[in-house]
Amino acid sequence: MSKKLITLVFEKAEREIGSSVKTRMAQYLADTLLDDYKYPINERTLRDYYTAYVEKEEANNEELKPQLIMCFCNYLGYDNYASFVTEHPSEKKELPLKRVGEVGADSKNKNRIILFSSALALTGLSYFGFVKEEENCMVWKENHYERTVCTGAPLERPYENLILQKFRKIEHFDSLVERMAKGKELWYDKSNGKVEFFTYHGRSPENNKPLKSVTDYIYQTYVLDKKKDSEQIGLTD
Numbered sequence: 001m002s003k004k005l006i007t008l009v010f011e012k013a014e015r016e017i018g019s020s021v022k023t024r025m026a027q028y029l030a031d032t033l034l035d036d037y038k039y040p041i042n043e044r045t046l047r048d049y050y051t052a053y054v055e056k057e058e059a060n061n062e063e064l065k066p067q068l069i070m071c072f073c074n075y076l077g078y079d080n081y082a083s084f085v086t087e088h089p090s091e092k093k094e095l096p097l098k099r100v101g102e103v104g105a106d107s108k109n110k111n112r113i114i115l116f117s118s119a120l121a122l123t124g125l126s127y128f129g130f131v132k133e134e135e136n137c138m139v140w141k142e143n144h145y146e147r148t149v150c151t152g153a154p155l156e157r158p159y160e161n162l163i164l165q166k167f168r169k170i171e172h173f174d175s176l177v178e179r180m181a182k183g184k185e186l187w188y189d190k191s192n193g194k195v196e197f198f199t200y201h202g203r204s205p206e207n208n209k210p211l212k213s214v215t216d217y218i219y220q221t222y223v224l225d226k227k228k229d230s231e232q233i234g235l236t237d
Helices: 003-017 022-037 043-055 066-075 081-087 097-102 107-130 161-166 173-181 216-224
Strands: 137-141 144-148 156-158 187-191 194-198
Touching (some): 003 066, 022 043, 066 081, 144 161, 173 216
Antiparallel strands (some): 137 156, 187 194
16 A cells, blocks of 8 residues: 555655665665654664565555554645545545355445445545544653653653653753752763753663662762763753
């Protein structure tokens, strides 16, 4: 069902970046889907789709997610999947007319069944154009989590309301001082000589290490000591 769609998407990516290397096209598409349509998906997944649908033409492919199909259609300039199928009829599966004859119905009943089947097919197209998948995951964006559909993308984790609402990375020196002055707790991660501070306990969204509670020593050494290089502590003074 989606071979034509994926083929055209990769062909457009090839024209835009001037390269037919599959990995480069897939990475470009992953970046474009995230930047332009807020849809996180990794390069490997897109590359696997191209291999299965276009290169190998496997018969039992896993259906693409409706939201991904919607993004692909938008990338190609269509409002939804139904609009895409209108211009590319080969995407639409033929109805199993042989089964109609097997039920022993007369000609009039056959026509009714065919019309009913056609209506179901059109309903399916509408689904791909307008239904939004449930957002049961979160993805890390710079200094906070955003709710999203589950795609297996990097920096993605199962949805948790408290983490979504309370977990933030504090990037400004004044915000750190203000929070500590109010007696609010801080957590931190120290990796590769760099210290990052967070507003809620849990794990680092980038390396999955458990966060530690900020002690007086950590606060004095990595916040109040103005001689520390800002790049080392990952803060903006």
